[in-house]
Amino acid sequence: MEDNPLLSLDDEVLPIFIFDTNILDKLQKEDRRVSYIFHFVHKLKQDLSACGLDLKIFYASPEAAFEYLIPQGMDEVVACEDYDNYAKERDLKISHKIHFRYIKDTYIFKPNEVLKEDGTPYLVFTPFYKKVRVLLENKNRDAFKLAQNTLIDEDYEGITKIDANGVVTKLPLSLESLGFEKIELNIKNPHAKLEDFKKYINDYKQKRDFLNEDAGSNLSVDLRFGTISTRAVLRFVFDLKGYDTEPFIRQLVFRDFYAYLLFHMPRIESQNYRYSFNGIEDNQKFEAFCKGQTGVPIVDAGVRELLKTGAMHNRVRMVVASFFTKDLLLPWQWGEKFFAEHLMDFDKASNVLSWQWSAGTGVDPQPYFRVFNPYLQSKKFDKDAKYIKRFCPELGHVEAKYLHDENYLFNNFIQGYPKPIVIYKTASKIAIEYYKKS
Numbered sequence: 001m002e003d004n005p006l007l008s009l010d011d012e013v014l015p016i017f018i019f020d021t022n023i024l025d026k027l028q029k030e031d032r033r034v035s036y037i038f039h040f041v042h043k044l045k046q047d048l049s050a051c052g053l054d055l056k057i058f059y060a061s062p063e064a065a066f067e068y069l070i071p072q073g074m075d076e077v078v079a080c081e082d083y084d085n086y087a088k089e090r091d092l093k094i095s096h097k098i099h100f101r102y103i104k105d106t107y108i109f110k111p112n113e114v115l116k117e118d119g120t121p122y123l124v125f126t127p128f129y130k131k132v133r134v135l136l137e138n139k140n141r142d143a144f145k146l147a148q149n150t151l152i153d154e155d156y157e158g159i160t161k162i163d164a165n166g167v168v169t170k171l172p173l174s175l176e177s178l179g180f181e182k183i184e185l186n187i188k189n190p191h192a193k194l195e196d197f198k199k200y201i202n203d204y205k206q207k208r209d210f211l212n213e214d215a216g217s218n219l220s221v222d223l224r225f226g227t228i229s230t231r232a233v234l235r236f237v238f239d240l241k242g243y244d245t246e247p248f249i250r251q252l253v254f255r256d257f258y259a260y261l262l263f264h265m266p267r268i269e270s271q272n273y274r275y276s277f278n279g280i281e282d283n284q285k286f287e288a289f290c291k292g293q294t295g296v297p298i299v300d301a302g303v304r305e306l307l308k309t310g311a312m313h314n315r316v317r318m319v320v321a322s323f324f325t326k327d328l329l330l331p332w333q334w335g336e337k338f339f340a341e342h343l344m345d346f347d348k349a350s351n352v353l354s355w356q357w358s359a360g361t362g363v364d365p366q367p368y369f370r371v372f373n374p375y376l377q378s379k380k381f382d383k384d385a386k387y388i389k390r391f392c393p394e395l396g397h398v399e400a401k402y403l404h405d406e407n408y409l410f411n412n413f414i415q416g417y418p419k420p421i422v423i424y425k426t427a428s429k430i431a432i433e434y435y436k437k438s
């Protein structure tokens, strides 16, 4: 409701939300993101009602929803921008039916706002960041004000379902109407998260990589679903005087950079930007990975954290993705899809570009010959193995030092836990050879 450009239109409006069947039909019925979205859509409807507006909720494909709405006399659709390939194609289709206007809200910059002198997009983060940093100083961060919109007369009750044959039915306003199970979530107010983060922001750079510290802002899910605006986050950091905010701003800009790259190069959503080598398909290794049963403690703990909570620490995401693409030699697209299915903060651009970064195939990637040693990573960032033991309780009785020791894990039997499925040194050597050839 606050700082939302869509509510600053000052017009006659029909606010809508579409639970998109093209997306929902592919999800597991216990998807925690649907519970999260439903919670906020419901709240949005209540908040809109409290100020004389409302929200019409559809359960339909976007095309079907607009075929239903357009004959009723709409003259324009206004939405916030979304740049992944599905979203672009969806919005293009709608724009063939009715005038379609994007209002910039999702990211800090529009894709063409930050270009090189020759008018082409930046392909390397550091020069992009330098340019952005100058632009940010004068960037308008003011909050959008709620305008005096009038509400179009419509039936706003329940959920309007439109099936594949165009049959319209009315469903009660509940998650169960969408065929999903309610998952209990610990939803925190994003502004409270920012306030909390104030305590940690000075240590962010030093502590954010340590797995047992909660040194990040935990705002990725809010930025993903728009439960906080990017302007509000910028206002917060720019108003903090005397704090070391730069490392955090840099990460925030990464989010923009990845969306920007995907906008300018849509093919990288599924294809390597560089190198022809694209992994070796191996279902057995993939299955062990997806169950958190690779025998490499930090990797298994990360996967199990994801399955259990929908989150994964950023450092662990990097270690896991490196292990997946370089040590297991699996196609990055498989890992990206697995994350997409489970991450609460799943964002196509950040996920794809981060996976390509880890695989070494991306636009500004980690060099292909750099392979994280998962044991050194856990020794450095989870010395006492508290994180590992939290998510792999069967390792609770093993001394921490052994959980960072490949030799030990390979040569000793641990009840209920597998031996490592690959040897780090050999596997990374093979990976580097493959990349060299391609």
Ligand SMILES: Cc1cc2nc3c(=O)[nH]c(=O)nc-3n(C[C@H](O)[C@H](O)[C@H](O)COP(=O)(O)OP(=O)(O)OC[C@H]3O[C@@H](n4cnc5c(N)ncnc54)[C@H](O)[C@@H]3O)c2cc1C
Pocket: 208, 215, 216, 217, 218, 219, 220, 221, 223, 224, 248, 251, 252, 253, 254, 255, 258, 312, 313, 314, 317, 318, 321, 339, 343, 345, 346, 347, 348, 350, 351, 352, 354, 355, 358
């Ligand atoms: C393989 C892999 C996959 C990833 N997939 C996603 C994803 O689907 N969605 C997602 O939001 N992030 C993704 N990330 C980036 C990062 O892990 C998360 O943004 C971060 O863990 C969120 O925690 P936080 O909100 O505490 O971040 P903070 O450290 O507090 O950072 C602030 C904000 O900046 C943005 N940000 C931070 N780091 C990155 C980064 N490396 N790349 C892009 N944006 C960043 C996020 O919006 C984040 O909320 C991925 C990273 C890797 C290595």
